[in-house]
Amino acid sequence: GQAAAVVDLLPSDLQADLLGQMQADAAEEVLELMQPEEAADARALRGYEETSAGGLMVREFLQYPDEWTVEQVVNDLREKSEEYRDYQIQYAYVHANQGQLLGVLRLRDLLLQPRDTQLSQIMIPSPLSVSSDMNLEETHGFFQQHHFLGVPVVDDTGALIGVLQRSDVDQAWIEQQDRSFLRRQGIVSGEEIRSMPLWVRSRGRLAWLSLNIVLNLLAAAIISNFENTLAAVIALAAFLPIISDMSGCSGNQAVAVSIRELMLGIAKPSDALRVWFSEVSVGAINGVVVGCLLGAIAWIWKGNVTLGLVVGFALALNTLIAVSIGGVVPLLLRKLGRDPAVASGPLLTTITDMCGFFLVLSLASVFVEQLKM
Amino acid sequence: GQAAAVVDLLPSDLQADLLGQMQADAAEEVLELMQPEEAADARALRGYEETSAGGLMVREFLQYPDEWTVEQVVNDLREKSEEYRDYQIQYAYVHANQGQLLGVLRLRDLLLQPRDTQLSQIMIPSPLSVSSDMNLEETHGFFQQHHFLGVPVVDDTGALIGVLQRSDVDQAWIEQQDRSFLRRQGIVSGEEIRSMPLWVRSRGRLAWLSLNIVLNLLAAAIISNFENTLAAVIALAAFLPIISDMSGCSGNQAVAVSIRELMLGIAKPSDALRVWFSEVSVGAINGVVVGCLLGAIAWIWKGNVTLGLVVGFALALNTLIAVSIGGVVPLLLRKLGRDPAVASGPLLTTITDMCGFFLVLSLASVFVEQLKM
Known part of the structure; x- marks a missing residue:
């Protein structure tokens, strides 16, 4: 009760x-x-879905039949002023007999018109509206394009069922971005704040860390496979974490751009091929640049030109791989209905680590005689 | 012209x-x-600063002296309706002779009152206002607490100088979060979109990657220092990238929570000590858990209990270090006037890699006889 x-x-x-x-x-x-x-x-x-137009709209709004006059509206406002007190009112909506949305009325226009004017004469006709099943990306996109504070929501028949306010959409959008930022960093359970109980905070982070150990072992298994090569060229050990970190970094840049484009609605899961091509060019350029850089450093540092060539070539190729995968993975995850923010990072890191370690170490085992110092 | x-x-x-x-x-x-x-x-x-209340406010708003009547306001609206067409009007503001803000007028209240009523009688007196130098965090916090669509902005003397709209603050806030997400991932130059020229996109990412090579070399130098230990216990090479990745991951979780708390205004640079204590407990628990996990795996995999102890203890201790540093670094960077979103990640990764490699390898060189297989 x-x-x-x-x-x-x-x-x-x-x-x-x-x-x-x-x-x-x-x-x-x-x-x-x-x-x-x-x-x-x-x-x-x-x-309705919680963040769809139907789930975010409010049902507290003013609507009047099109044959009403300014006088009738003013009387209604006066009579129900108590009830309307907390409405966010800037517009009133004008509807037909069956409830179909016909127009929008700016309250200030009511002030300026003779009291016997019919609403249909002063309303802005055929206003833009959104459908109740539009999702958060779509409604956020709508408010990006139109400088409205609110938009009427209609059902399949065109009947007015609510009003979607810009502030509610922006709020939901911020919360979604906020959540997805934390989940991307491995705070899977949602919104950690330091005033939460220690146990809740630890557990939320541990889920992610445990998964990461398993994924890391996959990459470590490749290193273990090449222990003979490593024993012969121990200098290589210092370059394995660099290859892993640099490739992860390049791949994550591509992931970040893809996730952002998904959020802004610029990229769709069906754009995977276009995104792949677009990342291949960046990956080729950046791969050559960082490969040459690291190769030169390795050559000078360890005084072995073959080491420089092996490390540089492996990093260049792996950057290309990392960037292609990083750009496409978020789109594929979205297509599979998974949250790209959570799953892209570890998936990318595992694949690029495995490829990177395999590239360096298998190249090194081919040239092992020239690499011995 | x-x-x-x-x-x-x-x-x-x-x-x-x-x-x-x-x-x-x-x-x-x-x-x-x-x-x-x-x-x-x-x-x-x-x-004004671009994202301060003064920089975001609009100067297009309605204001009237307190001694005006409803009639005068309605006449003004009628006369200047052309000029007011594009104003986002829901409220009008009432000011004293010197310009001091006295009250807020809801336009719909104008509809309901006799035309000779003085504004001072129907206004909401002493309205909340914000100061023109409030920053984005503060004004965003204001709109989180109050369900207003706009708030008047006053100068030092209490004079009304503009109106700050919720939608503009939300927009600026979203843009700030969006930029900071990309910069955190190494898209330093700002908002990359795949339709930009290839050269611009490559260059924006390369700046970050080149910096990362240099930082990675610092950590690699530590590995190189222990080449003798590594040559004796080649199995260790497979665990170095795991230590690096796991510590980075734990540290980044703490970074994410700190950056979010900074953005929400829950944490301030002066809270560094509190944050540090709070992270130490999480780091101790999670360090023990992941240390035991990885230690057990190493023991079983390589069949050497000392290897398990060395790897597990190093990871546990380094998780504690990573989490303490990760929580505090964003607050310190903010205090120094640097952008925590950009600088926290690489700083953290470099320090934790160096600490992690040093811990594993120096422990291993102490127990090198027991580690030989």
Whole structure:
């Protein structure tokens, strides 16, 4: 009973969030105790994805039939001013008899018009609207293009069912980016803050670290396979972590650009081939540059030109591989319905480490006689 | 001349951005050709930091003296409706004779009141306001706490000088997070998109990669120093990249939480000691867990218990070090006025690699007889 009274007071989008987080039967219990009108709204919103236009829209907005006059609207505002107190009102919406959205009314225009004017004469006709099943990327994109503070939400029949506010979309967008930043760094459980209990914080990080040990062992197994080569050319050991770190870094740059392009809606999973080509050129240039750099350093440092050639060539080729994989992996993960932010990093690092170690060590075992110092 | 005409048409916050990006004398030339009133506004805004309240505020807003009546306001709206067309108007502001902010007026309240009512009677008195020099963190925090669409901006004397809109603050906040995500991944030059010229994209990434080679060499030098130990216990070579990757991963988790807490305003540079203590506990727990895991794996894999102990102990201790450093480094960089997003990663990785390699290899050289297989 008390819960229902509290829920009654919340704006409709928060009601839906709250009820969505409750068990189905507990939510139903609360819904039955709420005021019938509020309960119907909450039920309707509960059916939408939390971050879709339907899930983020509010049901508190002003709508009037097109045949109403300015006078009728002003009277309505006066009568229900208590009820409208907390509405975020800048516009009112004008609808046809069947509920179809016809136009938008700027409240200030009401101030300037004779009281017997019909709404259909002063409304802005055929306003832009969004569909209730648009996702967060799409609605965020909409507000990037249009400088509106809110946009009406319509259902399949064109009927007005809510208003989506820019501030709610921006808020949801920021939260999504925030979550995905943390998950990319291995805080998988969500939003860690240092005031949380120690155990919760440790556990959330350990899940990621344990997975990483397993992946690292795959790469280490390759090194172990070449112990004879390493024993003959011990100087190589110092270059293995460099190859691993540099390739991971190049690959992660490509991952970052892909994740950002996915978020901005510039890249889609079907663009994988285009992205691959685009990264191959960057990878070729950067591979040659960093390969020559590291090769020259290895040659001068260890005084062996073959070592320089082996290390440099391996890094150049592996940079190309890392960048191609890094650019494409987020798109493929998105296509598979996985979160690119969480899975791209470790997948990329494991593959590029394995390739990198294999390249250096197998090249070295071919030229092992020239490498002995 | 043409430039000035174009600039005249922009909203005041965009004018300021644009002029801010021009050379000082070119900007002055444009300012002199602009309409005097617009030029004065633009000049005033140019003095503020781009993302401060003053830099983001708009100067297009409605303000009226407190002794005006509803009738006078409605007449003003009617007369200047053309000029006000593109204003984002939901509120009007009421000021005293000297310009001091006295109250806020909801436009819909104008609809409901007799035309001879004085504004001072229907305004919401003593409204919240922000100071023009508040930074982005502070104004974003303000809008997190208050569900306003806009807030008046006042100068030192309490005079109303502009209106800060939630949408502009959210936009600037998203852009800041977006930029900082890319820079953290090594896209230092800003916002790379794949449609940019190949050369620009390669160069932006290469700056970062070249720096990374140098830092990696510092860690590699430590490995080179222990070539005798490595030659005696060649199995160690497979564990060096694991130590490096695992410590980097633990440290980056702490970096991520610190950067997020800095952004949310939960942590300040002066909290470094508290953050350090808080990370030490997580680092101790996670260090023991991953140390035992990797130690056990090394023991079973290579069949040498001393190898397990050396590798496990080194990883445990280095995890503790990595996490302590990772938590504190972003706060120290912020205190030094550096961007924590860009510099934290490579700094952390270099230090933890050096510590990790030194720990494993120096321990191994102590127990080298027991490690020989």
